[in-house]
Amino acid sequence: MVHQLQVIRHIQQLRAAIRQARAKDSTLRVGFVPTMGYLHEGHASLLRAARQQCDLVVLSIFVNPLQFGPNEDLSRYPRDEQRDLALAEAEKADIVFLPSVEEMYPTPTQTVVSVSGVTERLCGESRPGHFDGVATVVSKLFHMVQPDAAYFGQKDAQQVAVIQQMVQDLNIPVQIVPCPIVREADGLALSSRNVYLEPEQRRQALVLSSSLKLAESLVAESKGAIDVSELHKAIIEHIRQSPLAEIDYVEIVAYPTLQPVARLRDASSVLIALAVKFGKTRLIDNTLISF
Amino acid sequence: MVHQLQVIRHIQQLRAAIRQARAKDSTLRVGFVPTMGYLHEGHASLLRAARQQCDLVVLSIFVNPLQFGPNEDLSRYPRDEQRDLALAEAEKADIVFLPSVEEMYPTPTQTVVSVSGVTERLCGESRPGHFDGVATVVSKLFHMVQPDAAYFGQKDAQQVAVIQQMVQDLNIPVQIVPCPIVREADGLALSSRNVYLEPEQRRQALVLSSSLKLAESLVAESKGAIDVSELHKAIIEHIRQSPLAEIDYVEIVAYPTLQPVARLRDASSVLIALAVKFGKTRLIDNTLISF
Numbered sequence: 001m002v003h004q005l006q007v008i009r010h011i012q013q014l015r016a017a018i019r020q021a022r023a024k025d026s027t028l029r030v031g032f033v034p035t036m037g038y039l040h041e042g043h044a045s046l047l048r049a050a051r052q053q054c055d056l057v058v059l060s061i062f063v064n065p066l067q068f069g070p071n072e073d074l075s076r077y078p079r080d081e082q083r084d085l086a087l088a089e090a091e092k093a094d095i096v097f098l099p100s101v102e103e104m105y106p107t108p109t110q111t112v113v114s115v116s117g118v119t120e121r122l123c124g125e126s127r128p129g130h131f132d133g134v135a136t137v138v139s140k141l142f143h144m145v146q147p148d149a150a151y152f153g154q155k156d157a158q159q160v161a162v163i164q165q166m167v168q169d170l171n172i173p174v175q176i177v178p179c180p181i182v183r184e185a186d187g188l189a190l191s192s193r194n195v196y197l198e199p200e201q202r203r204q205a206l207v208l209s210s211s212l213k214l215a216e217s218l219v220a221e222s223k224g225a226i227d228v229s230e231l232h233k234a235i236i237e238h239i240r241q242s243p244l245a246e247i248d249y250v251e252i253v254a255y256p257t258l259q260p261v262a263r264l265r266d267a268s269s270v271l272i273a274l275a276v277k278f279g280k281t282r283l284i285d286n287t288l289i290s291f
Numbered sequence: 292m293v294h295q296l297q298v299i300r301h302i303q304q305l306r307a308a309i310r311q312a313r314a315k316d317s318t319l320r321v322g323f324v325p326t327m328g329y330l331h332e333g334h335a336s337l338l339r340a341a342r343q344q345c346d347l348v349v350l351s352i353f354v355n356p357l358q359f360g361p362n363e364d365l366s367r368y369p370r371d372e373q374r375d376l377a378l379a380e381a382e383k384a385d386i387v388f389l390p391s392v393e394e395m396y397p398t399p400t401q402t403v404v405s406v407s408g409v410t411e412r413l414c415g416e417s418r419p420g421h422f423d424g425v426a427t428v429v430s431k432l433f434h435m436v437q438p439d440a441a442y443f444g445q446k447d448a449q450q451v452a453v454i455q456q457m458v459q460d461l462n463i464p465v466q467i468v469p470c471p472i473v474r475e476a477d478g479l480a481l482s483s484r485n486v487y488l489e490p491e492q493r494r495q496a497l498v499l500s501s502s503l504k505l506a507e508s509l510v511a512e513s514k515g516a517i518d519v520s521e522l523h524k525a526i527i528e529h530i531r532q533s534p535l536a537e538i539d540y541v542e543i544v545a546y547p548t549l550q551p552v553a554r555l556r557d558a559s560s561v562l563i564a565l566a567v568k569f570g571k572t573r574l575i576d577n578t579l580i581s582f
Binding site: 144173 | 302306314317400401402403404405406407408409426427430431434435437456457460461462463464
């Protein structure tokens with residue numbers, strides 16, 4: 001059978017297509033990759049993981065207005081539907097769901113799914129309301145697709161923590177599969193927002209991954225004994241060597257609770273997470289250190 | 292086949308029982324009646340509606356701490372598991388789900404489902420946080436049972452509006468079926484809380500239903516032309532004739548938006564809703580008038 005990608009723009013048709021597939025095979029495993037489009041190799045890796053573990057792979061592409069703040073990049077967020085569909089086809093997705101804003105929000109939503117605790121710090125602090133928007137739209141998409149498993153990139157480590165907390169608290173019957181960060185050869189974490197970078201910003205943006213490498217080696221050399229504030233200071237000093245870099249945050253927190261740690265060894269996993277701005281472009285990166 | 296009621300206390304077993312039933316019959320229709328127990332004829336009517344329209348009927352009994360305020364009646368809320376199970380058996384429920392608080396909230400929930408707009412007035416105003424607790428627990432139960440239809444009593448008209456709004460906004464794949472208020476022969480709306488009433492309070496509690504009857508006749512006589520404030524005043528004056536009645540609210544709002552109306556005829560459906568206290572016992576009642 002020749003593989004056939006279905007492009008669906010309406011919720012009702014999406015439900016019907018998935019229902020039909022499930023009716024044909026009662027043990028069908030549905031894998032879901034929710035994205036905002038402008039797909040790159042990071043998204044491709046999620047599709048590959050889903051393809052490997054599931055029978056039916058659903059990709060959604062929706063730039064969700066609810067998770068953008070009033071001064072953020074909603075209107076200029078990059079889009080390229082044709083290229084996205086070609087990538088989905090190449091990665092053998094079965095269904096691409098491409099709803100309009102009107103399809104997702106026919107009336108302004110009065111219902112918000114709000115996760116506390118894990119959203120207090122990092123991007124939750126810099127982008128108030130962002131994770132309410134994420135949790136709400138992911139909850140909506142989960143109800144439309146009803147997947148067995150959903151795939152998220154660990155580059156958005158806090159997003160993964162928020163979704164896992166929501167799924168656990170609300171007993172949503174879906175397995176969350178975090179997938180490793182995919183990087184350019186020189187270390188820059190892949191992001192749809194990298195396209196915004198001017199050449200010199202792009203060069204200096206390496207400071208995110210290099211500061212995480214520095215942090216990893218400082219932790220390894222000290223066998224985890226390095227003082228949290230000393231580690232924090234070393235990362236900040238390293239980033240400051242790049243004159244175009246404007247630090248939004250550098251945080252060292254327990255994972256997945258995202259609560260501050262007094263000593264690294266107090267948590268079994270520690271997340272070192274950064275957000276750094278280059279002009280108007282805000283990039284994030286992180287590394288997870290397990291003891 | 293002899294009917295066999297399954298009593299289940301754990302989420303995993305609940306999911307397994309429903310999955311098993313669905314595996315046997317791919318067109319199985321699952322009906323769900325979520326309750327706080329201490330079942331009465333109102334609940335029985337929900338079970339009967341579910342039994343009539345569905346193949347598998349699931350009843351849940353859970354007194355949800357999340358929807359009680361700090362000064363409310365959580366600790367004294369009436370419970371009678373044996374009587375509830377007998378009623379469930381008599382109404383031919385298939386599964387009774389009776390989780391403990393620890394089963395529902397193994398850790399304090401960090402995720403809240405919050406519905407705005409329809410929760411601003413009525414019980415939303417008198418009981419802050421109440422509907423967040425309701426929406427959150429109903430969302431959890433929906434994810435556990437994954438019913439095709441869920442049955443709610445129209446006595447809690449605002450609760451029905453909140454659940455309908457949540458289901459619509461979050462695209463939860465369940466049909467909400469509101470069922471008529473069931474009353475004692477003398478007019479008192481059935482409620483698990485009626486058991487709290489002293490004999491004289493019970494006599495005077497008739498003022499709720501009689502004031503709604505009065506309102507209905509004033510609306511009918513005027514063919515919907517009566518002034519909202521005049522109608523409001525007439526209801527309040529009628530209730531005040533009962534010396535033990537302490538009015539919490541009397542509201543005349545559009546349904547299901549629950550927003551104030553300037554004139555009755557401005558909305559196609561108008562809800563007249565009351566909350567009245569007798570000592571510590573707070574009773575609610577309502578009537579829906581359609582034009």
